[in-house]
Amino acid sequence: MTDSPFRSDVLAGKVAFIAGGTSGINLGIAKRFAELGANVGILGRNPEKAAAACAEVAAASGQGDGSGKAVYRTADVRDYGAIRTAMEEVRGELGAFDIVISGAAGNFLSPVLGMSANAFRAVVDIDLIGTFNVFRGCHDLLNLPGASLIAITAGQAEHAMAMQAHACAAKAGINQLIRTLALEWGPDVRVNGISPGPIADTEGMARLAPDETTRAAHYARIAMKRWGTCFEIAEAAVYLSTSAGSYVTGAILDVDGGSSVGDASRLDTGKGLA
Ligand code: HXC
Ligand code: NAP
Numbered sequence: 224m225t226d227s228p229f230r231s232d233v234l235a236g237k238v239a240f241i242a243g244g245t246s247g248i249n250l251g252i253a254k255r256f257a258e259l260g261a262n263v264g265i266l267g268r269n270p271e272k273a274a275a276a277c278a279e280v281a282a283a284s285g286q287g288d289g290s291g292k293a294v295y296r297t298a299d300v301r302d303y304g305a306i307r308t309a310m311e312e313v314r315g316e317l318g319a320f321d322i323v324i325s326g327a328a329g330n331f332l333s334p335v336l337g338m339s340a341n342a343f344r345a346v347v348d349i350d351l352i353g354t355f356n357v358f359r360g361c362h363d364l365l366n367l368p369g370a371s372l373i374a375i376t377a378g379q380a381e382h383a384m385a386m387q388a389h390a391c392a393a394k395a396g397i398n399q400l401i402r403t404l405a406l407e408w409g410p411d412v413r414v415n416g417i418s419p420g421p422i423a424d425t426e427g428m429a430r431l432a433p434d435e436t437t438r439a440a441h442y443a444r445i446a447m448k449r450w451g452t453c454f455e456i457a458e459a460a461v462y463l464s465t466s467a468g469s470y471v472t473g474a475i476l477d478v479d480g481g482s483s484v485g486d487a488s489r490l491d492t493g494k495g496l497a
């Protein structure tokens with residue numbers, strides 16, 4: 224295990240539901256939660272992928288001793304009825320949710336003039352409406368008080384990016400949904416966001432930086448001069464879901480190596496600024 228300040232049983236007895244938890248960053252969170260003692264339900268669309276991911280989560284549980292429970296469901300987050308049914312079933316198996324993560328997303332590079340209305344809508348539906356559906360649908364399934372809701376957002380919410388109009392609009396909406404729900408659902412529920420920077424070996428990076436030129440451009444912008452890891456995002460989720468984050472709500476936590484602070488490539492003269 225990578226070094227961590229968290230106690231190895233810090234999530235013992237907790238139940239987490241993770242929409243989009245069948246790959247990448249969200250699967251990293253699911254495995255880390257399981258390692259730290261949580262029982263975990265994950266959801267995606269593809270049944271084979273979900274079953275394989277669930278086996279990974281189960282294998283990680285209880286520090287790898289398999290003592291925790293892991294279950295999966297398949298549903299499209301755009302379908303409120305389907306996501307609600309999936310969450311009810313997982314609650315029936317694992318108990319009321321202490322933690323809910325909304326991380327399902329769709330993305331592709333395209334200028335606005337290369338997008339149909341349906342293409343724009345597809346991303347807004349998955350990311351923004353999907354997050355509404357997951358959070359709206361989970362409220363009466365939560366273990367209250369003290370539940371932690373986290374949406375996985377992105378820097379595009381605050382910083383416009385060409386070829387990303389759909390994701391910029393969707394993630395900006397998510398940030399405002401997070402803040403609104405924090406106001407409406409406090410003090411019983413904390414609602415926060417995590418905004419990852421470019422994370423190594425993920426579908427998101429494969430889509431947004433498909434070749435060496437775009438990878439180099441992304442890399443140059445990062446103040447810390449390295450890609451992030453799924454583990455680093457998972458640790459932020461643990462922080463927000465434990466007593467460490469007990470007075471944090473309505474926050475968007477940038478876990479991005481400084482990418483959102485500014486464009487480090489503009490200062491990178493090669494003359495030893497770092
Ligand atoms: C233009 C495109 C397109 C492209 C799809 N479309 N790809 N338009 N350029 N490259 C259009 C289609 O033609 C269609 O419009 C519409 O989008 C919907 O496409 P479908 O394939 O019918 O939709 P669906 O099956 O629902 O798939 C949704 C998807 C898909 C978003 C298009 O890629 C998907 O499911 N992605 C999930 C996985 C993913 O994207 N992971 C990365 C998340 S990472 P028409 O008009 O023809 O009907 C991420 C990174 C964040 O978000 C930031 C990192 C820094
Ligand atoms: P990923 O591997 O593609 O994961 C996406 C997950 O969402 C999968 O489990 C996928 O399962 C599920 N999903 C997608 N559409 C769905 C739908 N309509 N209904 C239900 N589930 C759906 O992505 P990732 O790169 O790890 O990104 C994860 C999150 O981090 C996203 O919110 C993304 O915007 C954010 N983010 C990523 C980066 C990065 O560097 N990767 C940076 C900033 C923000 P199926 O394939 O089975 O549908």
